[in-house]
Amino acid sequence: MATVRVGIxxxxxxxxxGKAYFLLGKRQGSHGSGCWGLPGGHLDMGEEWSTCAARETFEECGIQTDSIAYREATNDVFGPDLHYITLFHSCEVSKEYQGRPVRRxxxxKCLQWIWVSWQEFMSNRALLRDACTDNCFEAIDTPEVVNLEALFLPLQNLKKKLQFSSDxxxxLN
Known part of the structure; x- marks a missing residue:
């Protein structure tokens, strides 16, 4: 019997x-392969939501976070036997990890991490900023544009909920 799972x-x-950027990763090897998604994963039995968000971020990116807060939820039906409730959180890269690169x-499970702004996310196009290097925000002569149209279903559903404002x-301010 299929059950509903909780994702973070x-x-x-x-x-x-002064500008906020957030991490997106190119998924591979499981459902949503080839799509862009946030760091996250499954909520463990008895685990606090914020603890799961911090754990999954560290397990996937190798960085510590601060100021974790619940933001939104989506109902994500991938098919007849795959259904998730996704709990979205926000967090800040902790001060001691500010200068460290993000690691895969x-x-x-993740082909690459990139930093994107909200405006880029909403427009489905982002400048390639390698999240795995320290100088990813420095100007480059010929920036590559990344297509963000292929989003993981929970992120698609969240974007639909929030699309009424490009702000x-x-x-995230």
């Missing part, structure tokens, strides 16, 4: 020159 998605926020801790949510 985390907007990991880094502020550069699970390379079989970022208050917690």
């Amino acid at each position: 998605g985390c907007f990991v926020i880094k502020r550069v020159n 801790m699970e390379p079989n 970022p949510p208050s917690w």
Whole structure:
């Protein structure tokens, strides 16, 4: 018998020159392969939501986070036997991890991490900023544009809920 599972998605926020960016990863190796999604995963039995968000972010990106807060939920039906409730959170990269690059801790599940702004996310196009290097926000001569149209279903559903405003949510300002 199929059951509904609980997933966590985390907007990991880094502020550069007063502008907020968050991590997106290119999924591979499981449902949603080839789509862009947030760091996250499954809520463990008895686990607090914020604890799960911090754990999954560290397991996937190798960074510690602060100021974790619940933001939104989506109802995500992938098919007749795959149904999730996704709890979205936001968090800030902790001060001691500010200068450290993001790592692909699970390379079989994530092809790459990139930093994107809210405006880029809403427009489905982002400048390629390699989240795995320290200088990812420095200007480059010929920036590559990344197509963000292929989003993981929970992120698609969240975007639909929030699409009425191209302004970022208050917690992303």
